[in-house]
Amino acid sequence: MLNLAPLMLEKVGIIVxxxxxxxQMRSFRQVIQNKHSTNEKVMLILLFGTFGIISNYTGIEVHHHTIGRAEWLSEMNQESALANTRVMGIVIGGLLGGPAVGIGAGLIAGIHRYTLGGFTALSCALSTILAGIVAGYFGKKRKQKGKQITPAFAVIMGMVLEAVQMLIILITAKPFSHAWELVQLIGFPMIFGNGLGTLLFMLIIQIMKRDEERARANQTNQAFLIADQTLPYFRQGLTIHSCKEISEIILELTNADAVSITDDQQVLAHVGAASDHHVPKTKPETGLTRRVLDSGKISLARTKQEISCIHSQCPLEAAIVLPLKVKNNIYGTFKMYYTEPEKLDKVQQELAEGLANLFSTQLELAEAERQTKLLKDAEIKALQAQIHPHFLFNSLNTISALCRTDADKARKLLLELSSFFRGNLQGARQMLIPLEKELANVKAYLSLEQTRFPNKYTIDFQIEPELEKVLIPPFILQPLVENAIHYGFPQSKSQGQITVTIFSKKNLLQIIVADNGKGIPEGQIEVLGNQVVDSKKGNGTAIFNISERLKGIYNGQASLMLKSKVNRGAAITISIPLDSKGVFDQDVEGLYIG
Known part of the structure; x- marks a missing residue:
């Protein structure tokens, strides 16, 4: 027994x-870890069946009390038996692959063992098949309960089933005296040898799984990091600037030697190796990219010839090119290049595919966001275009009357009316205009109103110097002045006072329109600006429109606030960020049309 133990450890070592x-083979790791399809189960049957055959060939022949030499066994004496590690592989196969794998591997190894001969041939064949059935059954049951196949559980199964093999030998092998002598000699070395081998085998598989999980976690973290850093640029769409920033981030965070992004017509960015001839604003240099744009399928290249760059001295020797899709339409390509083909391994392929899917999703979201913004802009333009028709008719009637009594003043008012409506038309086409334009529009409106009601009110402008060029939304000041005139003191016998104060404070432009009129009832203050209210004199549409436009333009960074006391007046304060570039993420000067 003691002489057999070292030899059994040697055989265990071979299998381990x-x-x-x-x-170390990725195909083996994939088969072990995945949920097993029919093809993968066949592979596992062949794999662990082969382990059993190797164990048979490398086993130790035992003839009565004599232990044979360590050699490759192709046939045995009919009075001999075989000490080996066959059950170890079958048990592990059944535990990992389930009953089908256990039975299949057990049949392969058991039938092979039977062909080698020996007085325990039938016993060993039966016990091997039984080990596969039992291991497969208990492995499946354990998985159904949501439990893992731990090394400890596998060792217990291996040792128990090896002990069962000893029992089967005692029951079926003839003569019994030889069987008993054999079990006494090989029983404990085989039980503990197979137990140790099973432990080492399962530890290898456990370490392999842990390494795969760690690699996936690192890859996921890397993808999330790239997504987090590139998201702000994808929201801008595929532009030369955004694609350059995205490519530089990916180049820094991956093993690629060059990163490139194209739309369906031209290169938008290329950073890293070969930047001298892969230049933005040119057509793609490689045939590989053009094939992906045509087919919409991922392409791999591991040679310069497969990349098909038109420059013979191009250092790029491997590439993965992936289509970027928006609503199943080819939008462009995402490319990772390598100067050495070995760098383009399976991890890089999976990362690139994950990034391409992520980028396609981000582009779809950016497109949806752009469409939403266009719709919002259209709503804002519609609000800006609202003009009170009665104001036009009243003004024309006033000018018509003056034509008979004061032609010069009528001419002046006609010019003011023209200026007012020109400002309205320009404002309806623009998101922002300079403050001085809005003030000019207000003053044109006041000239017409004060002609109709010469002694009804006075208005005072208090404007902080150097704010005339600040950009503000059109039609936010004139409606407030109009509201103060018409609703602040509609039938007041004393002259009303309106003050327009504009100044900067804490990087905000503050616009305050205050009057000393009748004020706003307390119940209306809470809803004005948030909804249209029911009132005989007005419904708050102007204030509501201004509030909605501020929300749409400044994304919650602007505000409108009302304060009032009945019969003592009202004040409306608008706060607008002075740094509009941070709000729009674009050059706001482009929003103003001359």
Whole structure:
């Protein structure tokens, strides 16, 4: 018994070494870890069946009390038996692959063992098949309960089923005296040898799984990091600037030697190796990119010839090119290049595919956001275009009357009316205008109103110097002045006072329109600006429109606030960010049309 133990450890070592070498193969790791399809189950049957055959060939022949030499066994004496590690592989196969794998591998190894002969041939064949059935059954049951196949559980199964093999030998092998002598000699070395081998084998698989999980976690974290840093640029769409920033981020965070992004017509960005001839604003240099744009399918290249760059000295020797899709339409390509083909491994492929899917999703979201903004802009333009028709008719009637009594003043008012409506038309086409334009529009409106009601009110402008060029939304000041005139003191016998104060404070432009009129009832203050109210004199549409436009333009960074006391007046304060570039993410000067 003691002489057999070292030899059994040697045979265990052979199987463990084979297992370790297989664990370095990605195909083996995938088969072990995935939920097994029919093809993968066939592979596992062949794999663990082969382990059993190797164990048979490398086993130790035992003839009565004599232990044979360590050699490759192709046939045995009919009075001999075989000490080996066959059950170890079958048990592990059944535990990992389930009953089908256990039975299949058990049949392969058991039938092979039977062909080698020996007085325990039938016993060993039966016990091997039984080990596969039992291991497969308990492995499946354990998985159904949501439990893992731990090394401890596998060791217990391996040792128990090896002990069952000893029992089957005692029951079926003839003569019994020889069987008993054999079990006494090989029983404990085989039980503990197979237990140790099973432990080492399962530890290798466990380490392999842990390494795969760690690699996936690192890859996921890397993808999330790239997504987090590139998201602000994808929201801008595929532009030369945004694509350059995206490519630089990916180049820094991956093993790629060059990163490139194209739309369906031209290169938008290329950073890293070969930047001298892969230039933005030119057509794609490689045939590989053009094939992906035509087919919409991922393409891999591991040679310069497959990349098909028109420059013979191009250092790029491997690439993965992926289509960027928006609503199943080819929008462009995302490319990762390598100067050495070995760098383009499976991890890089999976990362690139994940990034391409993520980028396609981000482009779809950016397009949806752009469409939403266009719709919002259209709503804002519609609000800006609202003009009170009665004001036009009243003004024309006033000018018509003056034509008979004061032609010069009528001419002046006609020019003011023209200026007012020109400002309205320009404002309806623009998101922002300079403050001085809005003030000019207000003063044109006041000239017409004060002609109709010469002694009804006075108005005072208090404007902080150097704010005339600040950009503000059109039609936010004139409606407030109009409201103060018409609703602040509609039938007051005393002259009303309106003050327009504009100044900067804490990087905000403050616009305050205050009057000393009748004020706003307390119940209306809470709803004005948030909804249209029911009133005989007005419904708050102007204030509501201004509030909605501020929300749409400044994304919540602007505000409108009302304060009032009945019969003592009202004040409306608008706060607008002075740094509009941060709000729009674009050059706001482009929003103003001369």
């Amino acid at each position: 070494i084979v297992a370790f070498l297989l664990a």
